[in-house]
Amino acid sequence: MPxxxxxxxxxxxxxxxxxxxxxxxxxxxxxxxxLLDLLRERLHLTGSKKxxxxxxxxxxxxxxxxxxxxxxxxxxxxxxxxxxxTIEGLAGDGGDELHPLQAAFIExxxxxxxxxxxxxxxxxxxxxxxxxxxxxxxxxxxxxxxANGPIELTEAEIRERMSGNLCRCGAYANIVxxxxxxxx
Amino acid sequence: MRPFRYERAGDxxxxxxxxxxxxxxxxxxxxxxxxDLMRLGVETPxxxxxxxxxxxxxxxxETADGGLRxxxxxxxxxxxxxxxxxxxxxxxxxxxxxxxxxxxxxxxxVGGNLLQRTRCPYFQDVTKPCNKREGARDRGRCPARExxxxxLAILGHSELCVATNPSDLAVxxxxxxxxxxxxxxxxxxxxxxxxxxxxPGDAPDRDTVLExxxxxxxxxxxxxxxxxxxxxxxxxxxxxxxAFALVSIAVVLELDGDAVADVRIALGGVAHAPWRATRxxxxxxxxxxxxxxxxxxxxxxLEQAQPLRDNGYKLEIARNLITRTLLxxxxxx
Numbered sequence: 001m002p003x004x005x006x007x008x009x010x011x012x013x014x015x016x017x018x019x020x021x022x023x024x025x026x027x028x029x030x031x032x033x034x035l036l037d038l039l040r041e042r043l044h045l046t047g048s049k050k051x052x053x054x055x056x057x058x059x060x061x062x063x064x065x066x067x068x069x070x071x072x073x074x075x076x077x078x079x080x081x082x083x084x085x086t087i088e089g090l091a092g093d094g095g096d097e098l099h100p101l102q103a104a105f106i107e108x109x110x111x112x113x114x115x116x117x118x119x120x121x122x123x124x125x126x127x128x129x130x131x132x133x134x135x136x137x138x139x140x141x142x143x144x145x146x147a148n149g150p151i152e153l154t155e156a157e158i159r160e161r162m163s164g165n166l167c168r169c170g171a172y173a174n175i176v177x178x179x180x181x182x183x184x
Numbered sequence: 185m186r187p188f189r190y191e192r193a194g195d196x197x198x199x200x201x202x203x204x205x206x207x208x209x210x211x212x213x214x215x216x217x218x219x220d221l222m223r224l225g226v227e228t229p230x231x232x233x234x235x236x237x238x239x240x241x242x243x244x245x246e247t248a249d250g251g252l253r254x255x256x257x258x259x260x261x262x263x264x265x266x267x268x269x270x271x272x273x274x275x276x277x278x279x280x281x282x283x284x285x286x287x288x289x290x291x292x293x294v295g296g297n298l299l300q301r302t303r304c305p306y307f308q309d310v311t312k313p314c315n316k317r318e319g320a321r322d323r324g325r326c327p328a329r330e331x332x333x334x335x336l337a338i339l340g341h342s343e344l345c346v347a348t349n350p351s352d353l354a355v356x357x358x359x360x361x362x363x364x365x366x367x368x369x370x371x372x373x374x375x376x377x378x379x380x381x382x383x384p385g386d387a388p389d390r391d392t393v394l395e396x397x398x399x400x401x402x403x404x405x406x407x408x409x410x411x412x413x414x415x416x417x418x419x420x421x422x423x424x425x426x427a428f429a430l431v432s433i434a435v436v437l438e439l440d441g442d443a444v445a446d447v448r449i450a451l452g453g454v455a456h457a458p459w460r461a462t463r464x465x466x467x468x469x470x471x472x473x474x475x476x477x478x479x480x481x482x483x484x485x486l487e488q489a490q491p492l493r494d495n496g497y498k499l500e501i502a503r504n505l506i507t508r509t510l511l512x513x514x515x516x517x
Contacts, residue, residue, distance in 0.1 A: 009230075011187045031232075032185045034219070054220050055288055067261075067290045073219045074291065077190045078212065078234055127286060135265040138281040138425065142416075146274045148267045163425035164285025 016080040020045065021089025029076055036060045036071035039086060047087035047118045051166070058165035061119040061126070062086050068126025070164075087118035090125060101125055101182045108178035112169035120165050124179045127161045131183070137161050153183055185222050192234045196367045196401050199235050204369050204397050206231040211399055213257065213296030216288050221301060225310045226317060236293055241401060244268065250407035256295030256400045260284070260353070263294055272408045275415035275434050279356035282419045285426050295400040298354055298364070298380065301391065302347035302456075303428055305332055315344045316388040326388075329492065335430060338491045338498045340455040345388030346492060348453055349381055350428050355452035356417055358460055359434035362405050368398035377403075378450070381457030391456075412438055414513040419452075420501050429453035431498050433505040437513045442472040447510075451502060454489075461485040464506060473514035475507070482506040 011030040018025050020043060029038060036053075039045045039062070051059030053072045060071040063085040091099040101121050104110070111117040131153055136145045139160045144151050151157065158176050167175065190212075193199035203209045209231035212218060221227040235241070241257035244266050252268060263269060264280040284292065306312040306327050313325055328336055328346050336346045357377045364375045380392050394400075419432040432452035438445045447468050449461040464485035471477055482503045489499055 009187045012189050014190055031188055031190045053223065055216055055285075058285065058287060061287055064290075068287050069291050070216075070287045073216050073288075075190070075212075075215055075219060075232075078215060078236070123287065126290075130261070130265075130286065133265070135261065136270065136277065136281060138278065140281075142274055142278070145270050145277055148270055160425055161286055164287045 014077045016077055018076070018079070018082060018084055020084045021086060022093060027076075031075070031077050033076045034072050035062065035064075035074040035076050035079060035084070038076045039071060039084070045086050045088050048122075049115055049118060051116065051119070056166075057116070057119075058123055059116050059119040061123040061165065063122055063126055066126075066129065068123050068130075085122070087122055090121060099125070101128075101179070104178040104182040105175070108174045108181065109171075110174040110178040111171055116165060116167045116169075116171075120162070120167070120175060123162060123165045124182070127158075128179070128183050131157075131161070153180065155180070185225075186228045186230065188222075188229055189231045190234065191231065193238060195239045196235075196241070196399055199233055199238060200367055200369055200397060200399055202231075202233045203399075206233075209233055211235045211295075213293035214259065214291035215296075216284070216292045217296060217300040221308075224308060226301070226308060235295070235399060238401075247404065247407075252405045254294055254403045254405070256293060256402055258294050260289035260292045260294065260297060261286070263353075264289070273356075273360060273405060273415070275359060275417045275436060276353070276356045276405075278415075278417040279352040279432075279434060282417060282432070283352040294353065294403055297351055298357075298400060298403075299392065299394075300351055303350050304328060304336060304347040307347060316347060316384070316391075319389045320344045320386065332494075333492045334494045335428070335453070336492065336495060337455050338489045338495055338502075339451075339459055340383040340457070341490065341492075342384045342386070342388070344386065345384035345456065347384065347388070347456055349391070349455070349457055350453075351458075352417070352419065352429070352432060352452060354381065355432055355450045355458040356434045357403065357405075358450035358458035359415075359436045359448045360405055361448065362403050364400055365402040365404060366394060366398045367401050368395055372401075374404075378458055378460050384456045388456075414438070414516060416509050416513055418505055418509055420505065431501040431505055433502075433509055435509045435513060437473075437510070439514070443470055444468045444473060449485075449506060449510075451505075454498060454502060461506065463488070468510070473510050475511065478507040478510040479503075481510070 049059040051057035055070040055073040062071045210229040212232040212234045241255035264277045306314045362377045414437040421427040434450045436448045451459040464481035467481040
C-alpha cells in the first residue's frame with residue numbers, strides 16, 4: 001500500500017503567474033496541482049475535461065504557448081509564466097464568432113455526448129498549426145520526411161495526428177471530415 | 185501524491201548540485217512519465233528539480249565532425265520535426281513519431297524519453313509486489329513470470345524481472361550508435377547507446393547504468409557515412425496508433441553494390457533494453473540481402489530467445505520484422 005508517511009508531510013505552496021485566454025492570473029497553489037485542476041477548480045474553466053488524469057485520453061487537451069498538451073500531466077508550477085488557451089478561449093474574444101473548427105464540428109455532427117469535444121477541438125487547433133509548420137507524422141511517406149517537403153493532410157494523416165484524442169461515442173467518422181473541412 | 189518542493193535549475197551544474205543536496209529529489213523534464221508515476225504512487229520524490237529549460241539543453245547543433253548534438257531538453261516533437269534529423273537520420277524522426285501522442289510529444293523531453301519506466305502492469309501497480317519498484321528482496325518473486333507477461337520480455341530477462349523498455353527513441357538511437365552525455369557530481373562522461381540501459385540481472389531496480397544524481401545533458405549522433413544509408417523504423421502494436429510496441433525494429437543499412445557493407449538492427453519491445461541483433465548483423469555482412477539470408481539472420485538472432493508461457497508470439501513478429509524490413513530496404517531504389 002502507498003506509504004502512510006505522506007499523511008505527516010504538509011503541502012508545499014508556490015506562487016505562479018499564468019495568462020489564461022488573455023487574462024492574467026497570480027495564484028498561490030499546492031505544487032501538486034495540475035494545470036487541469038487549476039483551470040477547472042480554481043479558475044472555474046470547466047470546459048477542459050478530466051477523462052483519465054493519466055495523459056491517455058486527450059479530453060484535457062489545451063494549448064500551452066500555442067502547442068497542444070495534456071493539462072492533466074502538466075504541473076502548473078512547471079508552466080509559470082505560460083500563455084494558456086482553453087476551449088473557452090479558442091474562438092478568441094470574438095463574442096459570438098465560432099472558431100472555424102467549432103463551426104465545422106457542428107456542420108459535420110462531429111460529437112454526441114460532447115465530453116471529448118473540447119479536447120478534440122483544442123487538439124485539432126494545435127495539430128493544424130503543427131501541420132502548417134511542416135511537421136511530419138508516423139504515416140508520412142519517408143520521401144516527404146527526408147525531403148522536408150510539403151505534406152498533404154490526408155484522412156490517414158488526420159487520424160494519426162489526432163490519435164491522442166479518444167471518443168467513446170465513436171464520432172471519429174465525422175470528426176475527421178470536420179477537421180479536413182476546417183483545414184482548407 | 186506526496187507533497188514536494190519544486191525548483192528550477194539554471195544550468196546543468198546547478199541542477200546536479202541541487203539534486204545532490206536534497207534527499208529523495210528527482211529531475212523533472214516534461215513530466216509526461218514522472219507525473220503519471222507520482223500520481224500512481226510509484227515514484228514519491230520530495231523535491232523536483234526542473235531541467236526542462238536548462239541553458240543550452242534545448243538546442244540541436246552540428247558537431248565538428250558533421251554529426252548532431254541534441255540537447256536533453258529538446259522536446260520529442262522538435263526532435264522529430266527538425267530538418268537535419270529528418271534528412272540525415274529519418275529512422276530517428278520516424279521512431280519518435282511512432283511514440284505516444286502529439287500532445288505528449290510536445291511536452292516530453294529527449295532525456296526523459298530515454299529514462300521512462302517500464303509499462304509492466306506489476307511495476308505500475310503499488311498494490312502488487314515488484315522487484316524493480318521495491319528492490320529485490322526475495323528471489324523468484326517477480327509475479328509477472330507466472331502472471332500477465334503477454335507484452336513483456338523474450339530476451340535477456342532474469343528470474344527477478346521480465347520487464348521491457350518502452351522507448352521508441354532508444355531503439356532508433358541503438359541502431360544509430362548514439363552517445364549519451366551525462367553530468368554528475370564528480371564530472372561528465374559519455375555512455376554509448378546501446379549501453380545506457382541495462383539488462384535486469386540481479387538488480388532490476390536499476391533501469392540504466394546512470395549513478396544516482398547523474399543528469400543526461402545531450403545525445404550525440406555521429407556523422408552519417410553518406411547518402412547510401414537506408415533507414416527504417418517499424419512498430420507492431422495492438423492498435424494502429426498511440427500504443428506501446430509488441431515488437432518494434434530500427435534498421436540502418438549500407439550497401440556496397442549489392443552486398444551489405446554495414447547493417448545495424450535494433451529491436452524494441454523484447455527486452456529490458458533496446459536489443460541490438462548483433463548475431464543477425466554478423467550473418468548479413470559481406471553478402472547481398474536475399475529472402476534466405478534475411479531469414480537465416482533472423483533465425484540466428486532469435487535462437488537465443490527465451491519466450492515465456494504467453495509471449496512466444498513475439499518471436500514470429502520479430503522474425504517477420506527483421507526479414508521484411510531488410511528486404512524492403514535492400515530493394516529500395
